[in-house]
Amino acid sequence: MTTYNISEDDENNINKEIIINDDINEEEKPFINRETNDDIVPKKIPLSQHKHLKQIFLLFLIYTFMVMSSFLYGLYIPGVFTNYVKNKYPSLSPEEISSKASYYKSFSDGLPYLSMFLFGPLLGVLSDKYGRKPILFGGVALLVMDMISCYITVRTNNLYYFYFFHSIAGVCNSVAGAAHSFISDLSDESHIPVLYSLLGASLGCGILFGPTTFVFSSKSSIPNLTIYISIAVIASTLFLIPFLKESLDIAKQENKIIVDIKKTSNPFKLLKNLFTQSGTYLTLVILLYVSISYTSQDLLSTYFYYLELVYGWEDSDCGLFFGVLGGVIMIWGVLLIPLLLKFYSERKIISLGFSISILAHTLFVLSGKSQYIYIAGGVFAAFVPNNISLIQAVISRSTTSELQGTVLTGTVAIGSIASFVGAIVTNDIFMYATSGKAKVYFPQAPYLLNGNLCNDDNLFVYQTILDLNGHNSQTYNTLLFYQINPIPTCQEITDFSKIDNLNKNINNNNNIDSQQL
Secondary structure (H helix, E strand, C coil), rough: EEEEEEEEECCCCCCCEECCCCCCCCCCCCCCCCCCCCCCECCCCCHHHHCCHHHHHHHHHHHHHHHHHHHHHHHHHHHHHHHHHHHHCCCHHHHHHHHHHHHHHHHHHHHHHHHHHHHHHHHHHHHHHHHCHHCCCHHHHHHHHHHHHHHHHHHCCCCCHHHHHHHHHHHHHHHHHHHHHHHHHCCCCHHHHHHHHHHHHHHHHCCCCCCCHHHHHCCCCCCCCCHHHHHHHHHHHCCCHHHCCHHHHHHHHHHCCCCCCCCCCCCHHHHHHHHHCCCCCHHHHHHHHHHHHHCHHHHHHHHHHHHHHHHHCCHHHHHHHHHHHHHHHHHHHHHHHHHHHCCHHHHHHHHHHHHHHHHHHHHHHHHHHCCHHHHHHHHHHHHHHHHHHHHHHHHCCCCHHHHHHHHHHHHHHHHHHHHHHHHHHHHHHHHHHHHCCCCCCCHHHHHHHHHHHHHHHHHHHHHHHHHHHCCCCCCHHHHHHHHHCCCCCHHHHHEEEEEEEHHHHHHHCCCCCCHHH
């Protein structure tokens, strides 16, 4: 064992020793600079030498298939509501059909997010206790049930089957938190931003192949071929997930998780503690995630009916457009963002991303003049999924390994309630702006009211975060907290304010540079 004596001005004014075990993960193990004999220099392992890279890329493949299936299925859903309205209200005009279908679709867009908000935090706690793989299996099972219920609705022309199971299936959004936690369990902190960006690229890959498949399946003479392919693709992941190793067990074996946390069984209490005790920095970052979850709904919820109504696009045209966006998301995630991360921090790139999002929404507002303006806006909007990944990277790096699943999935759950509100508000605005009740026919209203105004707020809030002083990554300081308190209680583990106080003590110490650590 190697021992470092650190003079710490704590409330007892005593010296404490921090013992770093030689069995610690090689990717994280520090060493003494022989020239100065006192500076601790962290080893930087190239991403290509990541010893769990195969496991992570297998996760990327599984995630790609899940996203591909979801977006293929998502493009099928608007047609279900359009056909339902046509059958139930045969005398309506095309504009009225789009407006009515948007109204029914608003419930299917919003209710799954509400379900995720109610049950997602519990799944995050369970993933920290039992592992990430059970969450992946459960998410796949729920998606299969959802798609089968949609097929029953198509056959019976009864929306209640679909509404019920589609709402329950919203819990499968917890898969995103499990995937990010899986990467965090197996990776060095310095690798997390790039790997999260690559996970965003796998999202883009799924968006590319899902809608592209829809272009061909929607033109097939086989009825409901799209739903058949969706079920087949998502079911294929059931044969891939068993090849994943449980990342939680690996993290414990490599001493990345050094204590077993007996968390409260009430996940909402944990989320409350997260906001009340984590300090201003992490709270504002999570609120940024919530805000961007809200603003993204104006595109996700209305694009299909908007393109159909304003430009007269067919289903296959909408699928091709979204498939191209998936390719652009991949370019952002695989090429451009990893390159930018070599020169700039993720915080600066996120701030840039908000400016790009404002530009995209501005183009959407002006897109009534030309479909090419809308396409240009989509190219810039493709940055948003990668921006979300970078925000999650900031949250992950500010969270101890023992709480990755709880915090990341809890963040997704909190964002889900914002998505729920955003989906309902966006569809209602679009329905009103395209109906005969509106004084001015303005289909671009959701992008103006629900997008640009909120993105201005996003940029202001994130600039506030950049102006905060005294923030350092919490990961190392949490390690110090565990070493100084060998048997922490549940309250101590979730009391981030104590870690912040320890942070200040370390920064004031003349014998060690916490920034280098």
